[in-house]
Amino acid sequence: MIRWLLLLLLAAGPALAVGDPADQLPNPAQEERARVIGRELRCMVCQNQSIEDSDADLARDLRRIVREQVAQGKPDEAVLTFVHERYGDFVLLKPPFKAATALLWGMPAIALLGGALLIRGMRRRQRVASGPPELTQAERDRLAQLSGRLRE
Amino acid sequence: MSEVAPNPEAAAWRRRALLLAPLAAAGLGGAGFYAMLRGLGTGDYDxxxxxxxxxxxxxxxxxxxxxxxxxxxGLSAADLRTGTGKPLLVNFFASWCAPCVIEHPQLMRLAREGVGIMGVAYKDKPADSLGFLRQRGTPYARLGVDQPGRVAIDWGLYGVPETYLLDKGGIIRWRMAGPVTEEILAQQVTPLLRRYA
Structure with a gap:
């Protein structure tokens, strides 16, 4: 039963908030462009959704602005810049790379490097530790005795 | 188990560091958490x-x-740019916004003290805005109506109330998203008004 429900969940597509056909552009190519742009923009009210996915009033206003500008023939970059100038870095779901965001972008590389160093350190210690233990004096004497006996 | 160079002094240091490092990390984390909670309480950290x-x-x-x-x-950019030689506030509000009711007494107090406050009625029916101001008083020197909410987007507004502080040259210095409570008024607005006077 649970398995079926999970399968059902997987089959469900993402629900897009632009349900109102009046808000969509008549030109499907332009509408697709507007959606791609909208998915790059964070809804400032709900913060974890793009404006395409959000039901908030402000998200709807921004969707309209994006569509207006796309219909006017503005390039994608210009539309994103328009919103970025007003709402700052936070509105971009993919923040720009600069000094303030260097740590954010660098974190995966830093984590990978840290992990690699950790693994190397552990391997090295293991190699040192797992060498055969040295023989004690008694064992060495016994070995000499045995090999002497073999040679006889 | 045999170490390469079992230097007893180095080993002792290492043991001590291993013991102290988690303690130091926990201490730092605790201090950070305390600062965060304090900031949440006073409104410095959101x-x-x-x-x-x-x-x-x-x-x-x-x-x-x-x-x-x-x-x-009404209100236009020109009214803010010429500057009155004093810092001023621009306040976005709506009659349907509950936090706006909370901050209203603080705005009235500022207005009584002679601070210039410019109002923008955001996405509100004019009759409702008028009723709101008639009931609670008008702290504004000028008041613009932004029913479609387009000008608000040019300001980067993402909810009401929002309050912006402009210095005497008309440059935006501070923005509060949320109500100007008594604490915010005392701890932020009043010192900023003094600093940018």
């Missing part, structure tokens, strides 16, 4: 807060019609 992109800039170009019945002039 985890959902977003800095305004307009800080350090002049206000965007706009022109808003007046609210009939108030007798106040």
């Amino acid at each position: 985890p959902r807060g977003v800095p305004s992109a307009l800080i350090g800039k002049a206000p965007p170009d706009f022109s808003l019609p007046p609210l009939d019945g108030t007798g106040l002039p």
Whole structure:
């Protein structure tokens, strides 16, 4: 039963908030462009959704602005810049790379490097530790005795 | 188990560091957490807060019609840029916004103290805005009506109330997203008004 429900969940597509056909552009190519742009923009009210996915009033206003500008023939970059100038870095779901965001972008590389160093350190210690233990004096004497006996 | 160079002194240091490192990390974490909680209490730290992109800039170009019945002039960018030689506040509000009711007494107090407050009625029916101001008083020197909410987007507004502080040269210096409570008034607005006077 649970398995079926999970399968059902997987089959469900993402629900897009632009349900109102009046808000969509008549030109499907332009509408697709507007959606791609909208998915790059964070809804400032709900913060974890793009404006395409959000039901908030402000998200709807921004969707309209994006569509207006796309219909006017503005390039994608210009539309994103328009919103970025007003709402700052936070509105971009993919923040720009600069000094303030260097740590954010660098974190995966830093984590990978840290992990690699950790693994190397552990391997090295293991190699040192797992060498055969040295023989004690008694064992060495016994070995000499045995090999002497073999040679006889 | 045999170490390469079992230097007893180094080993002792290492053991001590291994013991102290988690303690130090926990101490630092605790201090950070305490600072965060304190900030949440006083309103200095808001985890959902977003800095305004307009800080350090002049206000965007706009022109808003007046609210009939108030007798106040409308509001445009020119009114903010000429500057009165004093810092001023721009306050976005709506009659349907509950936190706006909370901050209203603070705005009234500032107005009584002679601080220039410019109002923008955001996405509100004019009759409702008028009723709101008639009931609670009008702290505004000028008042623009932004029913479609387009000018608000030029300001980077993402909810009401929002309050912006402009220095005497008309540059935006501070933005509060949320109500100007008594604490915010005492700890932030009043010192900022003094600093940018």
